[in-house]
Amino acid sequence: MEKKIYESAEIKIVLLNRDMLITSGGSLGENEWDEFNFNQLG
Amino acid sequence: MHNNAKRRGLSFLLILAMLFVSVAVMLPVATSADPVEFADFGVQKLAALNLAGDEDTDLRFVFTVGSLDYTEVGFVFSKTNAAPTVGGDACYKMPVTVVHTQIVADGNTLTADPGRYWVAVKMTDIPHSYFDGALYVRPFVTDGLGTRYADAALTSVCDAAGHVHTIDEFEHERTGGTAALDVAGTIVGNCPGCNLEVTFNDVKAGVEYQKWIGGGGQARMYDRRQISDILAGGKHFYPDASNGGLGNDLVVEYSILWNETLLNLSADYNDGARLLTTFDTTNGGFSGEYRAIAYASLTNNVKDSGANFAGAFEYPSGLIQTSEPGDPHPGMTAGGGAYSDYANVGGTDRDHPEWGWHRIGVIYHEDVTNLNAVKGGAAATYKLTVSIYIDGVLVSILSGDHLDRGNADYKLFTATCDGNGGVTYEDIDEDIWVFAFLVHYVTAPTADAWFADGDVFVTAGHDFVHPVTRIANPAARTETVGGQDFNGAFYYTSAGAHDHVWGSLVNDASHAADCGHAATQSIHCTICGAVKPDSTVNLPIDPSLHNWGVTPVRIQEPTLLEDGIDRYTCTVCSATDDRAVSYEHSVQIFTTSTSGAYSPNGATVGSIRGSKHFYDEGNDLMVEFSILWNESLTHLRDDNSDNYKPYMDSRFATNAAGTSGNNNIVYWSLTGNIKGSDCKFPGGFEWGGIAGDPGDNPYPRFAGAYNDITAYPNLGGYNNGDGTAQVNDLYGWHRVSIRYHEEVTNVAAVKSGSAASYLNEMWVYIDGDLVLHTAETKAISKQLFTATGGGGSITYTENDSYYFHGAFLNSTRMKTGTGYFEIADYSATIGSDFVQNVRRVNNPTPTTLEVENGVFIPSTMWYELDN
Numbered sequence: 001m002e003k004k005i006y007e008s009a010e011i012k013i014v015l016l017n018r019d020m021l022i023t024s025g026g027s028l029g030e031n032e033w034d035e036f037n038f039n040q041l042g
Numbered sequence: 043m044h045n046n047a048k049r050r051g052l053s054f055l056l057i058l059a060m061l062f063v064s065v066a067v068m069l070p071v072a073t074s075a076d077p078v079e080f081a082d083f084g085v086q087k088l089a090a091l092n093l094a095g096d097e098d099t100d101l102r103f104v105f106t107v108g109s110l111d112y113t114e115v116g117f118v119f120s121k122t123n124a125a126p127t128v129g130g131d132a133c134y135k136m137p138v139t140v141v142h143t144q145i146v147a148d149g150n151t152l153t154a155d156p157g158r159y160w161v162a163v164k165m166t167d168i169p170h171s172y173f174d175g176a177l178y179v180r181p182f183v184t185d186g187l188g189t190r191y192a193d194a195a196l197t198s199v200c201d202a203a204g205h206v207h208t209i210d211e212f213e214h215e216r217t218g219g220t221a222a223l224d225v226a227g228t229i230v231g232n233c234p235g236c237n238l239e240v241t242f243n244d245v246k247a248g249v250e251y252q253k254w255i256g257g258g259g260q261a262r263m264y265d266r267r268q269i270s271d272i273l274a275g276g277k278h279f280y281p282d283a284s285n286g287g288l289g290n291d292l293v294v295e296y297s298i299l300w301n302e303t304l305l306n307l308s309a310d311y312n313d314g315a316r317l318l319t320t321f322d323t324t325n326g327g328f329s330g331e332y333r334a335i336a337y338a339s340l341t342n343n344v345k346d347s348g349a350n351f352a353g354a355f356e357y358p359s360g361l362i363q364t365s366e367p368g369d370p371h372p373g374m375t376a377g378g379g380a381y382s383d384y385a386n387v388g389g390t391d392r393d394h395p396e397w398g399w400h401r402i403g404v405i406y407h408e409d410v411t412n413l414n415a416v417k418g419g420a421a422a423t424y425k426l427t428v429s430i431y432i433d434g435v436l437v438s439i440l441s442g443d444h445l446d447r448g449n450a451d452y453k454l455f456t457a458t459c460d461g462n463g464g465v466t467y468e469d470i471d472e473d474i475w476v477f478a479f480l481v482h483y484v485t486a487p488t489a490d491a492w493f494a495d496g497d498v499f500v501t502a503g504h505d506f507v508h509p510v511t512r513i514a515n516p517a518a519r520t521e522t523v524g525g526q527d528f529n530g531a532f533y534y535t536s537a538g539a540h541d542h543v544w545g546s547l548v549n550d551a552s553h554a555a556d557c558g559h560a561a562t563q564s565i566h567c568t569i570c571g572a573v574k575p576d577s578t579v580n581l582p583i584d585p586s587l588h589n590w591g592v593t594p595v596r597i598q599e600p601t602l603l604e605d606g607i608d609r610y611t612c613t614v615c616s617a618t619d620d621r622a623v624s625y626e627h628s629v630q631i632f633t634t635s636t637s638g639a640y641s642p643n644g645a646t647v648g649s650i651r652g653s654k655h656f657y658d659e660g661n662d663l664m665v666e667f668s669i670l671w672n673e674s675l676t677h678l679r680d681d682n683s684d685n686y687k688p689y690m691d692s693r694f695a696t697n698a699a700g701t702s703g704n705n706n707i708v709y710w711s712l713t714g715n716i717k718g719s720d721c722k723f724p725g726g727f728e729w730g731g732i733a734g735d736p737g738d739n740p741y742p743r744f745a746g747a748y749n750d751i752t753a754y755p756n757l758g759g760y761n762n763g764d765g766t767a768q769v770n771d772l773y774g775w776h777r778v779s780i781r782y783h784e785e786v787t788n789v790a791a792v793k794s795g796s797a798a799s800y801l802n803e804m805w806v807y808i809d810g811d812l813v814l815h816t817a818e819t820k821a822i823s824k825q826l827f828t829a830t831g832g833g834g835s836i837t838y839t840e841n842d843s844y845y846f847h848g849a850f851l852n853s854t855r856m857k858t859g860t861g862y863f864e865i866a867d868y869s870a871t872i873g874s875d876f877v878q879n880v881r882r883v884n885n886p887t888p889t890t891l892e893v894e895n896g897v898f899i900p901s902t903m904w905y906e907l908d909n
Contacts, residue, residue, distance in 0.1 A: 022112050024159055025140040030149070033102065033164040034138050038172070041119055041134045 076109035079183050080192035081158065087202040089148050093173060093236040100166045101202055102147055105181040105192065106158040114139060114184040115161045118191075119177060125194050126180050135182075136163045173199040174207075174238045200236050207233040207240045249299075249496040251523045252481065256306065256489035263493050264480040265296065266322075267500040270472035277502045279408070280455035280467035286562075288550060290502040292406040292454055294319050294478045299494035299521060301397045301528045306487035319404045320477045321452045398530030399521070401497075401510045402479075403431035408454045411591070411613040414558045416465055422457040423613070433512035433534040476500050494523045504550075510534040542567040544574050555581035557588050558614035588612035590619060600625040601867045601878070602668050602775060603907055627893065630851065630863040640851040641700045643667075643868045647826060648842025651872045656784060656826040657838040663782040663826060665692055665848040666876050667868040670891070672773045672899045677859040688854035692780060693847050694824035700847040705824035707782060708806060708814075774888075774902030775866075777880045779807040780848070784826045792831035800825065809882035809905040846870060862893050880905040 083105040091099050103117050116137035120126040126133040141159035145152055154160050161181065180194040200207070209231050229242045252263035272292070273279070281289040407427040416422045424443055429436060452470060460466040478498050499507040513535050521528045547563045555561040565577035590610040597620065600606030605622040612618070630640045647656075654661055669690075678688040689709050696703035783803040792798045802825075806814035827840040848870045851863060869877045883906055891901030 022107075022110050022115055022139045022141055022159075024110060025142050027144040028142040028146065028160065028162055030146040033162055034136070035100075035164045035166050036134075036136050037166055038098075038168040041121055042132065 075111040076107055076183070078108045078158075079190060080105055080107070080181050082106040082154075082160075083181055083192055083195070085179070085197050085202045086147050086150075087199065091199070091203055093200060093203055093205055094234070095237075096170060098167045098169050099173070099199055100164055101168060101177075101197075101199060102162065102164050103179060104145070104147070104160055104162045106154050106160055107141060107183060108158050110141070110159065112183045112185045115141065116182060117161075117163055118180050118182055119165070121176055121178070124178050124196070126178050127191065128182060128184075128189055136165075138163060168199055170237075173236055174240065200238075205235055207238075207242075208235055209233055209240060209242055249494055249523055251299075251492055251494040253524055253526075254307065254487050254491040254493070256487055256491075263495075265478045265495065265498045266475045266480075267478065268472065269470055269474045269476065272476065272500055272502050273469060273472065278455070278467070279469050279502060280457070282467070287560075288504070288562075289408070289455070291408075291504055292476065293499070293501045293503050293506060294404040294406070294476070295401065295500075295506050295508060296478050296498040297399050297401045297496045297534075298479075299397075299399050299492070299523060299528060299530060301492060301494070301530060303487075303489070303491040303526075303528075304493070306489040306491040320480055322475045322477065323471075323473065324475065397528065399496075399532045399534070401431075401433055401508070401534045403429075403434075403506050405429045405431075405504075406454065410457045410465075411589070413457070413465065414615050415613075416457050416459055417463050419459045424453055426453070431506075434510045435512050490526075492523055492526060492528070494521075494528075542574070544577075547577070547579065550578070555584050555587065556614055557583065557585050557612060557617070559583065585615075588617055588619070589614050594621070596623075602903065603867075603878070625866065627864060627866065627891070631860060639699065639701055639853050640863070641847040641849065642865075643849060643870070644695075644698055644700050644845045644847040645870060646842060647694075647840065647844045647846055650846060650870050651840065651842070654872045655838070656840060656872065657786075657829070660874050661872050662784075662874060663780075663846070664871045664873055664876055665780040665782065665846075665869075666778065666878060667849050668775050668777050668866045668905075669849075670773075670775055670862070670864045670866075670899065670901060672862060672901075674859070674861045674897075674899065675863070677856050677861045679855050679857045689852050691850050691852070692782075693850050694841075695845045695847060696824075696843075698845055700845060700850050703824070704850075707802075707804060708780060710778075773900050774886065774904050777807075777809050777867075777878065777905040779810075779876050779878075779880070781805045781874075781876075782826075786829045786836070789829075789836060792829055792836050793834050795832040798829040798831075810880045810908055811882055860897075862897065862899060864893065879908040881908040 084103075086102040086104070088100055107115055114137045116135060118126040118128055118130070118133050118135050120130070120133045123130055123132045128135050138161055141161055143154050143159060145160045145162050147162070152160070165177075175198055177197050178194050179197060181192040182189050184190075209229055230239065232238065233240045250263075250265070276284060277290060278284055279290050279292070281287045405428070407429070409425045409427075410416060411423045411425050412420060413422075426443065452474065455467050455469050457465050457467055478500050479495065481493055497508060501507060511534060513531075513533050521530045544565050544567060547565055550562045550564055554563075560583050561581045563579045563581060565574040567574070589612055591613045594608035594610045597607040597609045600623050602625055605624055608621050608623045610619045610621065650663070651661075656663065675688075691706040691709045693700060693704045693706040695701065695705075781804065783801075785801050785803075786792060786798045787801050788796060788799050801817060803817040804815070805812055824844055825841060827838050829836055829838050831837060849865050849868055867878060871877060883904055886902045886904055888900055888902045890898045892898055
């Protein structure tokens with residue numbers, strides 16, 4: 001568990017759940033890309 | 043030289059990035075943990091992408107973030123929403139929660155900058171039809187402060203591939219605005235690079251040019267299309283439902299910059315520059331089976347041309363029938379159909395104050411002239427028509443049944459019987475090339491010369507793509523071609539921007555309704571040819587209207603006594619129409635002298651006898667003709683001392699002109715005092731005899747000369763013998779009939795080996811009356827036949843190669859004025875009957891006859907048919 005604090009002049013937010021954040025997956029292989037189909041654009 | 047210049051057009055797409063092009067970054071709010079939230083925004087195509095051939099493809103989209111402190115990052119896409127947002131209209135979100143320090147993208151390994159991470163997604167299965175379609179794409183990041191976006195970008199597969207659309211503007215119609223060479227329009231067509239339909243606006247016509255270098259080598263210029271392209275989209279030249287049963291014409295059009303440098307081209311007669319519209323089986327022009335349909339001259343002296351100055355148009359062969367609506371045609375004396383009346387097009391001897399752009403149009407039209415007969419199994423006959431326009435003005439029409447210049451004969455379509463009373467059509471071979479124009483090789487010019495063209499179209503239809511109208515007084519301007527400035531002007535303008543001026547109702551096809559065709563008529567704009575709405579009138583088949591054609595069959599030859607009959611046959615339904623045809627006189631006119639003999643009807647003995655034989659009993663040489671005895675014959679010399687003796691005769695000869703090896707069988711006098719003649723008055727006859735000139739002494743050599751002036755007072759001039767004038771107040775037509783008989787008188791002796799002896803017997807009639815009968819047993823040097831024998835048999839040899847001239851007029855001279863000599867209704871046959879058996883008319887009714895130069899001669903007919 002890690003606490004991350006964003007600060008500004010107006011607000012202060014403390015994120016308590018690190019699992020909600022994006023993560024680094026290191027190297028992405030040629031065939032490991034997240035894909036979606038053109039038809040999903042509607 | 044190539045002909046179809048590719049021009050790079052404008053793309054309506056914003057170029058996003060070929061790969062990893064940084065874009066502007068939207069700074070996050072000040073509290074973000076990522077000072078640079080968006081970087082390295084880019085798109086990547088597959089390396090193996092084939093834009094023109096792939097059915098579908100993928101695209102990769104990436105950007106980098108500088109922090110992991112987001113709950114979600116990714117892209118939003120839309121086909122239509124230019125500012126896509128998460129949850130927005132027509133938007134699709136593609137989020138990721140795992141980012142990468144390194145990615146492998148289509149074989150490329152890419153490492154993010156230190157402290158940054160790749161956001162990477164892949165769009166799959168984009169169909170070919172959408173390769174050019176819009177994709178709005180926008181990276182986003184979301185954290186506790188909300189969702190933020192980079193600027194949206196627009197891309198497509200084509201853009202991602204770095205593909206810029208091109209189009210061959212010469213192969214697609216340019217529309218919109220005014221369709222003149224210098225005015226922009228719109229081109230819609232398929233891009234050859236991606237095979238997608240694209241639209242180019244504000245496109246000016248391309249200008250191609252050929253520069254002949256002064257003193258350099260030969261070169262040529264052309265613009266060509268294949269029939270398969272011209273007929274693309276299911277078009278046909280032949281009549282069918284796709285074209286309303288009217289068929290399609292081959293329509294060729296182009297603009298040409300007539301300019302002063304063309305004067306540098308060789309005007310040598312043997313290599314003058316020609317500008318052709320032509321067919322060819324190959325794309326080389328003049329290298330396969332070729333045939334030209336129209337010519338124009340670029341110089342003043344083109345070989346075989348009737349167009350003796352630059353800018354003239356013609357079909358040079360002369361075998362195609364021609365007519366010239368442009369009138370007059372100064373200097374056009376050869377090679378029919380040349381058009382020369384266009385002062386502002388080219389030429390050193392023309393008034394051309396302003397050179398400039400002109401627009402040439404050629405329409406090649408085809409008709410089947412015997413359609414009903416074809417349905418019955420007959421071979422089709424065709425009428426081909428070439429109409430040539432300059433600046434919208436029809437200047438020449440050429441028509442005929444075949445193309446005659448080159449080594450092939452191209453029809454737009456052929457028609458054959460389908461075996462069931464119908465017609466099967468077939469278009470011209472689709473592999474054939476049509477050269478809108480082809481400048482033939484020319485010898486190197488004396489100085490540089492430019493040939494420039496633009497707006498070239500070759501289509502199947504009935505109208506020009508760019509109908510134009512002529513400008514009589516255009517404003518001067520400067521045109522730059524190939525870095526060379528030319529003084530010129532547009533001598534035509536678009537016919538597209540105008541109020542229509544409606545003409546009268548005209549036939550839409552080359553024919554009106556007739557016994558075999560329905561047809562339509564409509565009203566067209568006199569400027570552009572557009573059809574007036576609701577003006578089309580349908581005309582049903584009309585059994586009373588025939589197409590009689592132009593070449594009748596002569597059923598009966600006309601004579602002086604009776605009209606002939608010409609039979610016309612309807613080319614559509616084969617109905618016939620017999621029309622009377624009058625005898626056409628041909629006159630030999632003597633003025634001060636004649637330089638040669640006159641014999642219009644010479645023929646070989648062989649052609650006269652055919653399969654019959656003169657040595658058969660009853661077969662003689664039957665010669666007859668009418669002669670107009672008239673007062674002007676008294677103008678012939680009759681001084682009894684000149685070598686030009688005005689006599690006529692019937693003769694054998696060894697040459698077609700009748701002047702070599704001649705042997706005369708009968709003479710008659712045209713004047714009163716022919717040297718060496720027994721006939722001391724005009725109209726007298728005498729037996730020519732065996733050999734030699736009748737003027738030779740001594741004379742008379744033979745009995746039987748006819749000189750009874752009291753019996754025929756109306757023949758000839760005056761009696762120079764006793765100075766008493768003949769009673770010849772009624773000159774006119776008389777009929778001369780001659781029967782010439784030959785036989786072997788010693789057949790038995792010949793069979794025993796003796797030489798043959800011959801009897802030559804002759805009867806001469808005037809107007810049916812026998813006036814001279816001679817019989818001689820002397821051998822003559824020219825005979826109908828000869829005989830040899832021995833051992834009990836006899837062999838006849840017919841002298842088929844001899845020419846017989848039944849009405850031979852000797853060279854003569856005048857003593858005063860003009861003389862008119864005319865014969866008519868001549869025939870020379872084998873048999874025992876004359877073609878025209880006539881009898882004398884003693885008191886005919888005087889009439890007159892008009893001959894050459896409006897001279898009228900009394901022409902009473904002194905004979906009639908003896909029925």
